[in-house]
Amino acid sequence: MKETFWEKNxxxxxxxxxxxxxxxxxxxxxxxxxxxxxWFSVLRKVFTFALAAVSMNLLNGFTGLFSLGQAGFMLLGAxxxxxFTIPVELRASVFRNYGASLIQFQMPIVPALLCAGIVAAVFxxxxxxxxxRLKSDYLAIATLGFAEIVRGLVQLQNxxxxxxxxxxxxxxxxxxxxxxxxxxxxxxxxxxILIVNSTYGRAFKAIRDDEIAAEAMGINLASHKQLSFxxxxxxxxxxxxxxxxxxxxxxxxxxxxxxxxxxxxxxxxGGIGSISGSMIAAFIYYASSEWWLKFLDLETYTAAGARxxxxxxGFRMVVFSxxxxxxxxxxxxxxxxxxxxxxxxxxxxxxxxxxGAAK
Amino acid sequence: xxxxxxxxxxxxxxxxxxxxxxVHDLTMDVYEHEVVALIGPNGAGKTTAFNxxxxxxxxxxGAVWFxxxxxxxxxxxxxxxxxxxxxHNGEYRHVIAKTPDRLTKxxxxxxxxNIRLFKSMTVFDNVLTAKHLRRTSNLFTAALRLNYxxxxxxxxxxxxxxxxxxxxxxxxxxxxxxxxxxxxxLEIARALATNPKLLLLDEPAAGMNPQETVExxxxxxxxxxxxDLTILxxxxxxxLVMDISDRIYVIDxxxxxAAGTPAEIQSNQRVxxxxxxxxxDE
Numbered sequence: 001m002k003e004t005f006w007e008k009n010x011x012x013x014x015x016x017x018x019x020x021x022x023x024x025x026x027x028x029x030x031x032x033x034x035x036x037x038x039w040f041s042v043l044r045k046v047f048t049f050a051l052a053a054v055s056m057n058l059l060n061g062f063t064g065l066f067s068l069g070q071a072g073f074m075l076l077g078a079x080x081x082x083x084f085t086i087p088v089e090l091r092a093s094v095f096r097n098y099g100a101s102l103i104q105f106q107m108p109i110v111p112a113l114l115c116a117g118i119v120a121a122v123f124x125x126x127x128x129x130x131x132x133r134l135k136s137d138y139l140a141i142a143t144l145g146f147a148e149i150v151r152g153l154v155q156l157q158n159x160x161x162x163x164x165x166x167x168x169x170x171x172x173x174x175x176x177x178x179x180x181x182x183x184x185x186x187x188x189x190x191x192x193i194l195i196v197n198s199t200y201g202r203a204f205k206a207i208r209d210d211e212i213a214a215e216a217m218g219i220n221l222a223s224h225k226q227l228s229f230x231x232x233x234x235x236x237x238x239x240x241x242x243x244x245x246x247x248x249x250x251x252x253x254x255x256x257x258x259x260x261x262x263x264x265x266x267x268x269x270g271g272i273g274s275i276s277g278s279m280i281a282a283f284i285y286y287a288s289s290e291w292w293l294k295f296l297d298l299e300t301y302t303a304a305g306a307r308x309x310x311x312x313x314g315f316r317m318v319v320f321s322x323x324x325x326x327x328x329x330x331x332x333x334x335x336x337x338x339x340x341x342x343x344x345x346x347x348x349x350x351x352x353x354x355x356g357a358a359k
Numbered sequence: 360x361x362x363x364x365x366x367x368x369x370x371x372x373x374x375x376x377x378x379x380x381x382v383h384d385l386t387m388d389v390y391e392h393e394v395v396a397l398i399g400p401n402g403a404g405k406t407t408a409f410n411x412x413x414x415x416x417x418x419x420x421g422a423v424w425f426x427x428x429x430x431x432x433x434x435x436x437x438x439x440x441x442x443x444x445x446x447h448n449g450e451y452r453h454v455i456a457k458t459p460d461r462l463t464k465x466x467x468x469x470x471x472x473n474i475r476l477f478k479s480m481t482v483f484d485n486v487l488t489a490k491h492l493r494r495t496s497n498l499f500t501a502a503l504r505l506n507y508x509x510x511x512x513x514x515x516x517x518x519x520x521x522x523x524x525x526x527x528x529x530x531x532x533x534x535x536x537x538x539x540x541x542x543x544x545l546e547i548a549r550a551l552a553t554n555p556k557l558l559l560l561d562e563p564a565a566g567m568n569p570q571e572t573v574e575x576x577x578x579x580x581x582x583x584x585x586x587d588l589t590i591l592x593x594x595x596x597x598x599l600v601m602d603i604s605d606r607i608y609v610i611d612x613x614x615x616x617a618a619g620t621p622a623e624i625q626s627n628q629r630v631x632x633x634x635x636x637x638x639x640d641e
Contacts, residue, residue, distance in 0.1 A: 191502060198501035199510065202488045206477050213475035216413075218463035218492025218553055227498060273479075338479065 014343035019186065026182045038291045041246070043178045045290060047185040048242040050282035053266040054189050054275050055235035060264075061273035061338075062196055063228040064208030066140045068260050069127070072147030073233045075255035076123055077116035077240030079154060079163055082250040084112040085173040094171050098160035109173060113184065113241050120237025121230045123150075128229045132222065144257060154252045168251035175245060184242060188235050193275055195231065204228050269327055270334050277336030289320055363390040364426070366557050366589045367412070367467075372421035373445030374404070374411045374613075375435075381407040382418070383613040384446045389557065394583060394590045396604040398597075400633060404613040405593045406472060409561055413469055414459045419443060422451055425465055426556065430457050464492055468555035470546045472562045472593075476534040482545055483530040487517045489552035517552065523585065524548045524578075540571045544578065551586060558582075560592035564599050576602050601625065609633070 006013070029039050052070060059065050084107040086094055091101040107115065131142045154163040163169075175181070195201055203224050206214040215221050244250045262285075270281030296316040300308045327335070367389040374382040381404045389395045399405050411418040414431060419439055422432040432455040435443035457465075477485050490513040496506035504510075521527045524544055529537060534545060543563060550558060563579070564572045576599045583590055594600045600607065601621040609617040609624060611633040617624055624630055 194502045194504065195498065198498075198504075199487075199491050199494055199496065199506070199513070200498055200501050202480075202484060203491045205479060206488045206491075209477040209479055210475045212415075213471065213477065214488075215459045216463060216469050216471075216475075217489045217549065218460045219488075220458070220460045231498065 011342050011344045014347075015341065018341075018343045023179065023182060023186070027179045030178050040178055042287050042291050044181050044242075044246040045286045046283045047178070047181040048239055048246055049263060049266060049286060050279045051185040051188050051242065052236060052239035052263045053270065053278040053282050054192055055232045055239060056263050057267050057270075057273065057275060057278050058192055058196065058204075058235070059228055059232035060267060061271075062201065062208060063204040063225065063232075065132070065225060065228065066136050067143040067229070067232075068140045068257070068264070069124075069143030069147045069233075070236055070263050071255045071257060071260040072143075072150040073120040073124065073236035074240030074243060074259070075147070075150055075154065075252060076120045077237030078244035078250045078255070079169070079240075079252075080119040080237070081112050081116040081241030082169040082172045082244045083162070084115055085109065086169070086171055087173070090171045094169060095161065095164055097167060098165065100161065102161040106173075109175065112173075113238055116241035117234040117237040120240065121234040124230045124233030125226070128226045132225045132229060144260070147255075147257065147260065151252050151255055163252075166252070168249045170249040172244070172248075172250075174248045181242060181245070184238065188238055189275065189279070192231075192235060196275065200224075200227070265324065268334055269324065269331075271331075271336035271338060272334060273338035274334065274336035274340055276341035277334055277339075280335060280341075288323070289316070293320055363392065365389070365424070366391050366393075366426055367591065368424040369412050370422050370424075371445075371447040371450065372408065372411055372418045372423065373443075373447075374407050374416060375419040375439065375443060375445060378442060378444075380444050381613050382411060382610075385421075385610065385613070385615055387608050387615075387618075389589055389591050391589055392583075392587070393605045394579070394592070394603050396600045396607045397591065397593045397610065398595075398600055398607060399610040403610050405610060406561060407613075408610065409469075409559065409593055413467060413559055414457055414462045417456050420445055420447060420451060422455075425462070425467060428465070429455055430462060430465065431455055460492070463553050463555075466554070466556035467559060468550035468553045468557075469559035470543075470550050470561060470563060472565055474539075474542050474546055476542060476546060476549070478533075478535050480534055481531050482526055482534050482537065483517060483521065485534045485545060486520060486549050486552045487513060489549045490517065492553060520548055520552055524551075524582070540567060540574065543567070543575065547578075547582070551582065555588070557589045557591065560590065560594075562593050562595060564594060564596045567596075569598075572596050572599055575599065579603055 026043065029043070033039050052074060056070055059067050083103055086101070086106065088104060088106050091104065095101040127146050131139060131146070134142055153159065155166045157165050159165065203214070203219045206217065206219055207221060207224060211221060247254070266281045266285050267278055269285065270277030270279070293316045296311055296319055297313050298311065300311045302308060365388055369385060369387050372382055372385045373380065385408055397405050397408065407416070410416045412423055412431070417433050418431065420434055420443065423430050432451050432453045434451040434454070435448060477488060480488065495509060500506050518527065518530070521530050524547070526541065526545060526548060529541065534542065537545060547560070547563070564575050567575060579590065580603055582588060604621055606619065607621060607624045608615060609630050616633055617627045617630045619627070
């Protein structure tokens, strides 16, 4: 009995072990690294955008719906979270241009996160009704439009008491420890993995592979697309709330279309249809663009005093773009394709190779 | 024959695209446990008729009953009111258009002329996905694995079905990596996984060699017995049609020109004129 349990779940158990090791590493960094370390800001962003990329992957990679509304849903999540978690006594100072905040209570972090997801999901439901009749590029344009509309709307003076108009919202609660970010993103990604591997995940993949066949097999296209859209937006809203926590200030101007493209880039580099790919790509993308390549932006001088050519403000993005092109050229389907990481298979392969060499 | 309950009853189905009347007042019945074939020369409107009956298209005029329940009804509307060239105009007043997924839930499953498998999935997952429509779980219970009993039962049934159709040995292979004949079989197995009463096969032997065709007709006879099925098929291979059909409808230019048993059809002069007379290889 024990053996069959192991046989059945060996891959999941090994992957769980990997996750626990990584979580331990994150906690170790949190405790040991000096407070000025780049690890903190980079890892926060990595966790946030890993969740955003995985939720986009659920929609674009697994259901085959090409949507570009991520920035809009993240904005909704970020604003919801920020508005609900400002301490009551600080509200007057945040909303000073609009007299007082419409909301006069403070929520703990977890319910506020859930609210962020729910608000994004409710909007997704409303937008999805008309928009999900569209296909591929047209759906992308419609959702892109939605994101821009949301961004414009929250800046309106009329919504000032609720959204603080064009002024940024700050002074809300944001956890310090990076393992909290890891925990939030991890829980959400785990839920997405469970959905993808459930009977609903199979239905989503069926829709992606062949809509006509999926419908002929009794899968209701409208309701399943809607379900996928709402679920993806729910987690996108939570990712938005996490972004608010990272930045400790929320302003609608930061939720631009280019943010959606960044997430799309992470999804494509990681592999469309691979959750572990999205996570790895999120780490590589944000670690290199925010940290490892930062030196390219600085004017550097050699020991002899000569200026190193090309290095200077803006050069980082040139190198970064070239790197992305190289990655896309050499990994046509992204780093992981549609595969997932399997620690068990990795070691099994490693040991069987060694065994083969010993003979 | 007619004492048996009628599984599918299509009445005065007309399908008009612009000025072209692709299907013209087609009436057909399929009784329980029958194998009925719909044949006709190229471009006769077989697939169009098939699509109108299975809810892929809305017919311009006419109605369809499935096991006594009216599933499709339509009448010419809008511009079509003036253009409509078929008969029985004004007999149908309601519009009932069930989407294919609802028809599948009622018990009609179909396969496609050009194979449409779920490309990224394994053979096993292809069949398992077809079990999704009989689920009792929702997104939450499925994600939290509260439906594990149902899931386990579905997996067991899928495995049994694959064993029955002889695909159990390739169950973990990618659906598209199978040879052509097996892909056909898999498509039929996937349709069977939805627990249909009526199986609709759109040119199941298209692109098959004679050997594969013989195997296919044996396979169809076998599953019909095992699953207690009623079958409606479109087919070009006359050997297959004559072998397995109880009754045959022949259409040409969208109109029914003959109906009857294989023997009757083979000796029908109109059919020979329209179809068999010009076909040289069949």
